[in-house]
Amino acid sequence: MITPVVQVEDFNLEYRLGKRWLNVLRDVSFAIMPDEIHGLVGESGSGKSTLALAIMNSFTPNARVAGGRVRFEGEDLLDRTPAEMRSIWGKRMSLVPQDALAALNPSHTVGDQIGEITRLHEGLSRRESLRRAEEMLRRVRISDPETVMRRYPHQLSGGMQQRVTIAMALSTSPRLLILDEPTTALDVTTQAVIVDLFRDLIHDTHAAALYVSHDLGLVAQLCDRVTVLYGGEVMACAPAADLYGRPLHPYTISLLASLPRRTEGAETRLPTIEGVAPALADRPAGCVFAARCPAALEQCRREKPPLEVIAGDRLIKCWRWREIASGALIIDTSPQQGAGDAPPRDGYVLTAQAMFKAFDPPTLVDRLLMTGRRPLRAVDDASLRVRARSTLGLVGESGSGKTTLARLIVGLETADAGALELLDMPLDLRLNRRPRSALRELQMVFQNPNDALNPYLSVGEQLGRAVRWLSDERLSRDTVRERVRALLSAVRLPETFAERYPVELSGGEKQRVAIARAFAADPALVVADEPTSALDVSVQSVILNLLKDLRALKGASYLLISHNLDAVAFLADWIVVMYLGEIVEQGSVAQVYSAPSHPYTEALISAIPVADPAAQRKHIRLEGELPSPRDLPTGCRFHTRCPRKIGAICEHDAPPIREAGDGHYIRCHIPIEDLTRLQVEDPAAHVSEAG
Amino acid sequence: MRTAVAQLLRRPMTLFGAIIVALFLLAAVFGPMIAPYPYDMLIRGAARLPPSADYLFGTDQIGRDVFSRVLWGARDIITLPLLTTALSVLFGTSIGLFIGYYGGWIDEIVSRILDALLAIPALALALVMLRAVGPSPFGIVAVIVVLYTPIVARVVRAAALSLRGSGYIEAAKLRGEAVRYILFREILPGVLPALVVEAALRFSYAIFLTASLGFLGFGVQPPSPDWGRMVNEARTAFSQVPWALWFPAGAIILLIVGVNLLSDGLRRVFRYEGQLL
Numbered sequence: 001m002i003t004p005v006v007q008v009e010d011f012n013l014e015y016r017l018g019k020r021w022l023n024v025l026r027d028v029s030f031a032i033m034p035d036e037i038h039g040l041v042g043e044s045g046s047g048k049s050t051l052a053l054a055i056m057n058s059f060t061p062n063a064r065v066a067g068g069r070v071r072f073e074g075e076d077l078l079d080r081t082p083a084e085m086r087s088i089w090g091k092r093m094s095l096v097p098q099d100a101l102a103a104l105n106p107s108h109t110v111g112d113q114i115g116e117i118t119r120l121h122e123g124l125s126r127r128e129s130l131r132r133a134e135e136m137l138r139r140v141r142i143s144d145p146e147t148v149m150r151r152y153p154h155q156l157s158g159g160m161q162q163r164v165t166i167a168m169a170l171s172t173s174p175r176l177l178i179l180d181e182p183t184t185a186l187d188v189t190t191q192a193v194i195v196d197l198f199r200d201l202i203h204d205t206h207a208a209a210l211y212v213s214h215d216l217g218l219v220a221q222l223c224d225r226v227t228v229l230y231g232g233e234v235m236a237c238a239p240a241a242d243l244y245g246r247p248l249h250p251y252t253i254s255l256l257a258s259l260p261r262r263t264e265g266a267e268t269r270l271p272t273i274e275g276v277a278p279a280l281a282d283r284p285a286g287c288v289f290a291a292r293c294p295a296a297l298e299q300c301r302r303e304k305p306p307l308e309v310i311a312g313d314r315l316i317k318c319w320r321w322r323e324i325a326s327g328a329l330i331i332d333t334s335p336q337q338g339a340g341d342a343p344p345r346d347g348y349v350l351t352a353q354a355m356f357k358a359f360d361p362p363t364l365v366d367r368l369l370m371t372g373r374r375p376l377r378a379v380d381d382a383s384l385r386v387r388a389r390s391t392l393g394l395v396g397e398s399g400s401g402k403t404t405l406a407r408l409i410v411g412l413e414t415a416d417a418g419a420l421e422l423l424d425m426p427l428d429l430r431l432n433r434r435p436r437s438a439l440r441e442l443q444m445v446f447q448n449p450n451d452a453l454n455p456y457l458s459v460g461e462q463l464g465r466a467v468r469w470l471s472d473e474r475l476s477r478d479t480v481r482e483r484v485r486a487l488l489s490a491v492r493l494p495e496t497f498a499e500r501y502p503v504e505l506s507g508g509e510k511q512r513v514a515i516a517r518a519f520a521a522d523p524a525l526v527v528a529d530e531p532t533s534a535l536d537v538s539v540q541s542v543i544l545n546l547l548k549d550l551r552a553l554k555g556a557s558y559l560l561i562s563h564n565l566d567a568v569a570f571l572a573d574w575i576v577v578m579y580l581g582e583i584v585e586q587g588s589v590a591q592v593y594s595a596p597s598h599p600y601t602e603a604l605i606s607a608i609p610v611a612d613p614a615a616q617r618k619h620i621r622l623e624g625e626l627p628s629p630r631d632l633p634t635g636c637r638f639h640t641r642c643p644r645k646i647g648a649i650c651e652h653d654a655p656p657i658r659e660a661g662d663g664h665y666i667r668c669h670i671p672i673e674d675l676t677r678l679q680v681e682d683p684a685a686h687v688s689e690a691g
Numbered sequence: 692m693r694t695a696v697a698q699l700l701r702r703p704m705t706l707f708g709a710i711i712v713a714l715f716l717l718a719a720v721f722g723p724m725i726a727p728y729p730y731d732m733l734i735r736g737a738a739r740l741p742p743s744a745d746y747l748f749g750t751d752q753i754g755r756d757v758f759s760r761v762l763w764g765a766r767d768i769i770t771l772p773l774l775t776t777a778l779s780v781l782f783g784t785s786i787g788l789f790i791g792y793y794g795g796w797i798d799e800i801v802s803r804i805l806d807a808l809l810a811i812p813a814l815a816l817a818l819v820m821l822r823a824v825g826p827s828p829f830g831i832v833a834v835i836v837v838l839y840t841p842i843v844a845r846v847v848r849a850a851a852l853s854l855r856g857s858g859y860i861e862a863a864k865l866r867g868e869a870v871r872y873i874l875f876r877e878i879l880p881g882v883l884p885a886l887v888v889e890a891a892l893r894f895s896y897a898i899f900l901t902a903s904l905g906f907l908g909f910g911v912q913p914p915s916p917d918w919g920r921m922v923n924e925a926r927t928a929f930s931q932v933p934w935a936l937w938f939p940a941g942a943i944i945l946l947i948v949g950v951n952l953l954s955d956g957l958r959r960v961f962r963y964e965g966q967l968l
C-alpha cells in the first residue's frame with residue numbers, strides 16, 4: 001500500500017472570537033497521493049486557505065486544533081514545533097502564494113532569492129546556488145534567465161513573478177507543493193500558460209500538489225482529484241472525472257450548473273443556489289448546506305451527515321447521496337425561465353465614434369530634455385454602438401483599454417477626442433456639461449461591491465438620494481420611500497434592507513443594492529464593469545440572472561465589461577474585443593465564438609478553463625508579455641504574440657478591418673477565407689511550444 | 692458611537708487620561724468659584740509661604756495664592772487651545788477635502804504652499820507673527836491656527852485621496868451631484884475617524900504652544916494668571932519659592948499627558964473600530 005503524501009484525519013480547527021471558540025474546520029478528512037494534483041475548491045469563507053496552512057502546520061495566533069491528525073509522509077505534524085518545521089518547510093513542502101509580488105522580497109534580486117533556498121536547505125555554496133537558480137528559471141520556461149536573475153521582483157510582470165515563486169518552490173524538489181490561488185491575480189491568457197506550466201512541472205517532478213482555488217473550471221483542467229469544501233466541512237472528494245462527470249452532492253451539482261455560460265434565448269436564466277453561506281458564528285447543527293440545498297429534508301437540518309467512503313475512492317457528506325446516485329432523486333439543474341425581453345427597438349442607445357484617450361502626456365521637462373517619453377495610449381480610435389434593448393459585451397485582458405473606454409463613455413474620464421451620441425442626441429464628452437436628462441439615462445455598476453456603497457449611509461438613504469436627485473420634479477418623502485421599496489424588490493431584497501448599513505450586507509447583497517442604485521431613474525444604458533468578478537461562484541449566477549431580469553423588466557441596455565468571454569456570453573448579444581486600446585473584432589456572440597475570428601479572440605476563448613475535465617478546447621497559448629501601451633508595436637499591435645502571424649506585413653503595416661459577415665468585423669491581415677480555413681481545418685496548426 | 696466610547700474607557704491608560712482631562716475641564720468651568728482668593732489679590736503678610744493647609748500650593752514672592760492662580764489660569768489654557776483646534780480643524784478639513792478630491796494642479800499648488808508653511812519651525816514662525824500682531828490671546832489663537840491648519844489639511848487630504856476613487860464617489864459624480872455634497876456628505880464621514888484623532892493631537896500640541904508663548908510673554912498680559920507666564924515669573928525667584936514654579940509647570944505637564952493618553956486611546960480605538968462607526 002502506498003503511503004499518502006498528506007493524510008488529514010477528522011481534523012478540527014477552532015478560532016477564538018471574543019470569548020467563544022468557533023469551528024472553522026470540522027471533521028475534515030482527505031488524502032493526497034504521490035504524483036497527484038489535488039484540487040481544493042470552495043467559496044470564500046469555506047476554510048480552504050486555512051486548511052492549506054494547517055497542512056503546513058501553520059496557524060494564526062487565535063487558532064487551536066480541536067482534534068484530528070495531519071500526517072505528512074506518515075509523520076504526525078501537529079506536535080512539531082516551528083523550529084522543527086523549518087527543516088520541512090521549503091525543503092519537503094513548499095508554498096506558491098497567491099500574491100507573488102508580496103511574497104518576494106523587493107530588496108533582493110531574483111537570483112539571490114531563489115538561491116537562498118538551496119543555500120539554506122542543501123548547504124550549497126553561493127556560486128552553486130546561483131547556478132541552480134538559473135537552471136530553475138529555465139525549467140519554469142523563462143527564456144532569458146541570466147537577465148531575469150539580476151532583476152528585482154517589481155521589474156517583472158505578474159506572470160513572470162509567479163514563475164519565479166514556482167522556481168523557488170521547486171528548487172529543493174519538495175514532496176508536496178501547496179498552491180494557494182496562484183493565478184487569481186493573473187489575466188486569463190497568462191493564467192492558461194502558467195497552468196500548463198504547473199501541470200508539466202508537477203508531473204515531471206513526481207511531487208504531489210494541493211491546488212487551492214475557487215475556480216471550478218481551472219481545477220477541472222488541472223487536477224486529478226478534487227475536494228469540495230463548504231462551510232468548513234468536506235462535502236465531497238472524488239477523482240476529477242467523477243466529480244465533474246457524475247457529481248453526487250447537491251452542492252456540487254448546483255454549483256456546476258450555475259456556472260455562467262453561453263445560453264440561447266433571452267428568457268433563459270442560470271440555475272442558482274439561493275441564500276448565502278453560513279457565517280462562522282452561526283453554522284447550523286445539521287448539514288451546513290441544508291439551508292441552501294434544494295433537496296434538504298427535516299433530517300438534514302437536524303443531524304449532521306457522516307462523511308462516507310463510497311466506491312473505494314470517493315468521499316461524500318450527504319444524507320441523500322444514495323438516492324442521487326440511483327437516480328431516484330434528481331436535483332433540478334435545468335435552466336430556469338424568466339421573462340423574455342421587451343420587443344427590440346430599432347436604432348442605437350449609444351454611439352461612440354473614434355474615441356481616443358492618452359494618459360500621462362510628456363511634461364515640459366520631458367520635452368526639453370527630449371526623453372522620448374511617449375504618452376500612454378489607453379484607448380485609440382475605438383468606435384462602438386450599443387443597440388436598443390440589447391447587451392454589448394466588451395472583452396479584453398487588463399491593459400486592453402476596455403475599462404477606460406467605458407469610463408470615457410460614462411464621463412468619469414474625459415476623452416481627448418471622439419464623439420458620443422446617447423439616444424440619438426449628441427452627448428458632451430465632459431461629465432459636468434451633461435444635462436441631468438442625460439445623466440439619468442447613463443448609469444454604472446462598479447466592479448468592487450465593497451466600495452460601491454458609502455459605509456456611513458444606510459441603503460435607504462443612498463437609494464433615496466439617487467431617486468430624488470435624478471428626478472426632475474420634487475418628490476415627496478413618501479414617494480421616494482415608495483420608489484426605494486420598489487427598487488429593493490426589483491433586485492429581490494426585502495424592504496427592511498433600507499434601514500441597513502453596507503457592513504451588514506454580504507458581497508452579493510451589496511452588489512444588488514449598487515445595481516438598484518444604477519436603476520434608480522430607469523436608465524437607457526447601464527455600464528457594468530466586471531459586476532461579478534469580485535463575487536463568489538454561487539452568487540455570480542444570481543447577479544447575472546438579476547441583470548437579465550432587469551433588462552426584461554426595464555427595457556435597459558447594457559455595456560458589460562469583462563475579461564472572461566464566457567461570463568459575458570450569457571448576457572450579451574454583441575461582443576467587442578479589445579487589445580492594447582484597439583478594437584480588434586466585433587460581432588454577434590455566435591459570430592465571435594465560431595470561425596472566422598480574430599486570432600486574439602481565438603486565443604482568449606481557448607484560455608478560459610472549462611469546468612469539465614473531458615472538454616477539450618482549442619489549445620492556443622499566447623507567449624510573451626503584453627507590450628506596454630506606452631511603446632506600442634508597429635504594424636499590427638498583436639503581432640508580437642500572435643500565433644497566426646503571417647509575416648513581415650504584420651510587423652510593418654496596420655491591418656485592415658475586414659468584414660466577415662453581417663456586422664462582423666475583424667482587424668487582421670489574414671483574408672477572411674484563409675482565417676476561416678486555418679481555424680476550422682487546422683485548429684492546432686500554430687500551437688505554441690507551451691503545449 | 693456608544694460602543695466606541697465604551698471601548699475607549701475600557702483601556703486603563705485612556706481612562707486615566709480621560710479623568711485628568713475631566714478634572715481640568717471642571718477647573719476651567721468652576722475654578723473661579725472654588726478658588727479661595729482672586730487671582731490678583733496680594734495677601735498681606737503671606738509672601739513666599741510654602742504649601743500648607745491655608746495655601747495649598749503656597750504663595751508666590753509677592754504674596755499671591757498659587758492655588759487660586761492655577762485654578763483661574765485653567766480657563767485660558769483650555770479655551771484658547773480648544774478654539775485654535777476647532778478653527779484649525781474647520782479650515783484644515785475644508786482645504787484638505789477640496790484638494791484631496793480635486794487632485795491635479797490645484798492640489799499641487801496648495802500642497803506646496805502648505806509644505807512651505809510646515810517647513811518653518813512652529814515656534815519661530817509664531818514669534819515672528821506675534822511681533823506683527825502684538826501679544827494678545829486673539830493673536831495666539833490666530834497664529835496657532837495658521838500653524839496647524841496645514842497639518843490638519845494634509846491629514847484630511849491623504850484620507851480623502853484614498854476615498855476619491857471609490858465606487859460610491861464615482862456614482863455620486865455620475866448623478867451630477869454638487870461638489871459640496873460629495874465633499875461633506877460622501878467623503879467627510881469616511882475621513883472622520885482620522886480627523887478625530889488628529890484633532891485630539893492638535894489640542895495637546897496647542898496647549899503646549901500656548902503655554903510656551905505665555906512663558907515668552909506673548910499671551911495674556913499680567914496680572915492675568917497664565918500658566919506659562921507664571922512659570923517664567925517664578926523662574927527668577929526659583930530659589931526662594933520653588934513651589935510657585937512646580938505647580939503651574941506640573942499643571943501644564945499633567946494636562947498635556949492627560950490629553951495625549953486620551954488621543955492615543957482614540958487612535959487605537961479608531962484604527963480597529965473606525966470602519967464600523
